[in-house]
Amino acid sequence: MTDATHEGAKRHRSLLTVDAQTKKRNAAEARFKVYGMVAILAGLTFLVVLAVSIIRSGLPAFSANMVQVELTLSQEQYAEAEGQLFKTRAYADIFNAAFTAELRERGLTTEFDPESIERIIGQPGATIRSFYRANEDQLGQPVTFNLPTASRIDGYFKGRLLRENVTDSRFLTLADLDLADELKEAGIIQSQFNWTFITGKDSSVDNPGGAGLGASVIGSFAMMLVVLFLSLPIGVAASIYLEEFAPKNRITDLIEVNISNLAAVPSIVFGILGLAVFIQFAHLPQSAPLVGGLVLTLMTLPTIIISTRASLKSVPPSIRDAALGVGASKMQAVFHHVLPLAMPGILTGTIIGLAQALGETAPLLLIGMVGFVAREYPDGLVSAFMDPNSAMPAQIYTWAARSDDAFYEKAWGGIIILLVFLLAMNLLAILLRRRFERRW
């Protein structure tokens, strides 16, 4: 770099003064470092934006604006209502009359017509009827009903529906909003924790308020049981063979290549497999958690095999040698000594595989879990596996596909529940690893 014949150039190349080229190089160095920091920050920003939008949009699903009303239904009214053709209509009329009277008594200032109440509370008739049909002894006594508000009113209180966007229609008028505001102030409409959302069943398209994730949680749980009871033994058996017994030959190579390729096959292709093999060919029931579980098992097996092999590999050979040395057979050495030592790692990998399977949606779309509305809980053990049901991610997709703000809110809320499950499973895996991991 230095040239002895150029005295002048040498003077500029002092280590103490920074020349232009060094400045440029240092600037490039600093820029490069900043690029890296920006990339990390961008990634973390995306994470934060995602988390904030999930929480902000999903939390409202966990509360519901309810109307608390005390109602006394006499024996005669009950008999008369049951005698009518439109029974829930009759109950709704009774309710409206009673509620209107109560509001007048309380002296609410806003003028309202009785239909307004119907638009605010929706159709309370069915709830009231089913209560009294189950509890006939409550007739004639005051009973407090906790009724959900109509989804538009609920949306108005949660900020989903803005007053300036409301035009008078047969579903909602501005006067309704005034009345609803007043009811809220008087404490008749209260925001409560929405248990129905967590434990309830899916509802029809026109009743977003009553939709719940409960039935599909059961569906997901049944699927996870299938996945666990199939993929853990099969995955462990396959890994033990490949890691401990398999001779080095072309068949073993073929199996290994297959496993690593299956791990990279898009999940929707597994859905096609499930549709063709389990439903078209084997005539298993569509949308059944059993079929979903089978498909997800095939999908998670490569993940479980890869992690199980890693944990088998981490058990030092001295353990095997010691077991063989005291006269154990190869099989005994593996099953009595290596496997128990590798178990924490295997379980951790299995839990992570299960968490992946729990959030998987695409294959479930193809085996029909989406068109199905999970309107009922399964009524028994066999039914939980064989009868059509939905699963958490499929239910979220169904809600998202309904193109309705009220259902979008449910979908976000469902995502919170799904993520809570995933978080719990991952925490369990981390704890297992911390508690039982051994360094050799």
Place this chain on the structure above:
Amino acid sequence: MPVIWLVLIVLALGAGGYVLGRSRALGSAGGDSRKLHSLPNYYGSNVAIKTLVPSFLVLAIWLIAQPIFVSSQISGQLPDGIVPEGSSVGLVMAEVRRTADGIGALVANGTMSADMAASAQVDPVDLTARLQEAGQVVTSAITQPILQAAQSYRAMNATGGMAMTALVLLIALGGLVYGLRETAPQFRARNVVEGSVRVLLIAAASLAILTTIGIVLSLLFNTVEFFRIYPASDFFGSLTWSPSFQGNSQLGIWPLLWGTLYISIIALTVAVPIGLFAAIYLSEYASKAVRSTAKPLLEILAGIPTIVYGLFALLTVGPMLMRVFGDEGIGWMQSGTAVMTAGLVMGIMLIPFVSSLSDDIINAVPQAMRDGSLGLGATKSETIRQVVLPAALPGIVGAILLAASRAIGETMIVVLGAGAAARLSMNPFDAMTTVTAKIVSQLTGDSDFASPEALVAFALGMTLFVITLGLNVFALYIVRKYREQYE
């Protein structure tokens, strides 16, 4: 007898066999287990294996074979001309099966006696009414031939079920007796048991091959079926995708492939720079504390289910882009679901794929190379750009290819975020659709599986499978071929 009971009985026989075999072995040695060749448990296990394995094998084969056999018998018996125009034997058989199931349900809940269900005097009209009343799914009025077919279907299934039960129980008992007779002090029970366990292990490992075969066969059969009713030249040659369930569909794959490719390119332009720079920073610059928090945080992005990203695209990113590029902003965007929406969100999802894999690869470059470069006076960034990255390049290319195959196979984000219109357009703010999204939409309708509109999904699936498999194999090949060996 329901299969579950049969399974339970055989399992009980196996457990009994274990106990019997163990005590017989001990008894034959006079209670002194040292006189036995193997530990007493192995004698028990031997009997249990001989009881369970053959009988379950027969049970499984029978369960698979019986429906196929019965269906082929019944469809052979169907009178000529029963298959209406535009329908197929499969559809008629489905109706026969539904009718048979319906009759079974009626018998089960007691509305119909078993004798009556099997008798030839059942009136089809009356039966249809009864089935509809009981809430059974019946497509149309049941005709006499279908009713007869359904009745013989039920009869054959019942006989088959009886025969299966008898045979399976017989085999289980035979195995039990055989295993018990074998039991003697000199019998090498451990070797036999370990041999069978080994076979079970091999069977479990072969499931991976079976799954691949299953995927390939299920795609292949239906794809061939599709190309029989729809010309392959149109599928690969036409530039329009317009399925209509009245027939006359145009099912060209190019708009879908273009949508897939366009979205993947956008996703990779987001994910690759961010992921790569993140990996470089984490492995070369970051302090230990930063690394141990930032890396797992970034990896959370990979653990989030894709349905979450789909919803995020549909409800957060789409409206956000609309505010800037939509009618209120620049006016390039017609609706929130567009190539850009799906591409951006997919890019976010892929960041950790690129960053984690690249991070591992950069870390695998030996420190001596960095030290050499730094010792020659290069700055840290010069070292990274001119020494570390070239050394890690094959691995990084492999990582990017894996991310690309992930992007091409991604379903939920494009189903929710990219729109449903199949078009060939250069505007990234147009709604387009992809191969995966169309697989979902063609297979989730109420169409029957025999129409080209449904079967095309299998051809699309085949295309997807081939492309992603090719990318994966290519990625592995690059990594293996150009990997520098430093040791």
